[in-house]
Amino acid sequence: MPQVNWSNWTEIAIAIGLNLLAAVILWFVGRWLIRLACRLVDDQLARRKVDPTIVRYVNSFLSVSLTIVLIVAILGYFGVETTTFAAAIAAAGVAIGMAWSGLLSNFAAGAFLVVLRPFKVGDFITAGGVTGTVRHIGLFVTAIDTPDNVLNQVGNNKIFSDTIQNFSANPYRRVELKAQLAAAADVPAARRLLTERLKEIHNVLPDPAPDVEILEFTPMGPVLAVRPYCHNEHYWQVYFDGNRAIVEALAGFPRPDQAMAVHQR
Template sequence: MSFHLEPSATEAATSFIELAKTSAYAIGIKLVGALAMWVFGSWAVGLVDKLLGRSMKARKIEETIIRYVTAAVSAMLKIALAVGVLGYLGVQTTTFAALLGAAGVAIGMAWSGLLAHFAAGAFLVVLRPFKVGDFVEAGGVTGTIEEVGLFVTKINTPDNVLTMIGNSKVFSDTIKNYSSNRFRRVDLTAQLDHGADVPAAVELLKAAMAKIPNVVTDPKPDVEIVTFTLAGPVLAVRPYCHTDHYWQVYFETNAAIRNELGKAGFSVPKQHLAVLGPEGKKAA
């Protein structure tokens, strides 16, 4: 048994195939165009970022502000590019904008902490409690500022660990900037024996600190009696230096205390205890 299509059915099938080919061709052209638009747009956004960064650097704007502004501009341009590509593909951008707004509200409620980090980052850039390269204590972390991003601040710790802290934690916590002032004090102590010549020890340590590299002369190093222990008087030894040289001065001053007092014949401090008998007299 053979089947034959009626002429009208054959024409309908042919028409459907032609329509499918035409639609597929049109959709293919649209997709290729959208892809080209996205590639070119992404390249243009990158170019704008570079030009903006160079322009701000030429005006000697701080690196922290440059990174924050370029990141924000890049994010906005990419959103605009995505909307443009969707519009080219025939998606109703007004509907998309409404959906984006509704999604923004939902995301804002769900990611309130993330938005708080963003807002805190803006305040950090505006108020500028620190800049890239400063040695700080922020958010419970001590180290060198590497970057103030849109949501996190990157700090490289002295043991070379890159640590990322949420901007809201940084902004809401106490910030100590060790690089903002011209110099910093190094706090050390030197224990002396009860019979030690304190004035001689003071002059000896002052002269020793004057020879240590990177110790500033204004203000001059301090050497004073700070307290007393069972072993004898304790000297506060306080040279001043720039933050970049803090640990070098710290360790070399400690070495100078040990070496100079030893060379000068100062005895090793010992605790002095008196053991009393039942009648309050010293035990034999």
């Protein structure tokens, strides 16, 4: 019965263990260097007052690219032919690109969003069926926080191919409110009273002045369109204060109850 040379097996096991340990050390050191490089780039871009949208996009792209380089370097340390590996990556990239065309379209759309800048980080928008504040624009998805504080990850291609409403682009926006009056109510008096009351609300802009006009007629009576203007960050405060002002201003007017007159012959 042949004898097993345990010394050779021990040397092989030690060599494999040392290589694995070296690979782990290289990985953690490399990741630390990548984070350091990304942080230095972020600091330089911040000093140059580059838009936060571009900063986050560059950070994501740099981190992914350097991580791929790190993996290739570790494989080269183990003696894997990197040129062959690079060719394999290219071939795999073509295959993955054909299979994951949607992912690549999200990547391309993200680049266009950064270059064309229909919105930036911190803007309040409606895009891809989601309304909220833009947290960041990533390589493939854009993170949007809705007003109820829910994070939504929306594909960049879905955003770029759909209508984008940017509520922060213009210096002010209009608040849409309605006031139902009774059929017997004094409409001119209600309009004057509401117009003066809206001017007293905090953060309502004097120019353009608030609009109070007859919007439509219902069986209960005329409906007034109450439209104050404010900056985007004050929208909800003006919205709720405006509704409160409508209730308080019209407290002395007839109650708008729905009624139906039946005439019998």
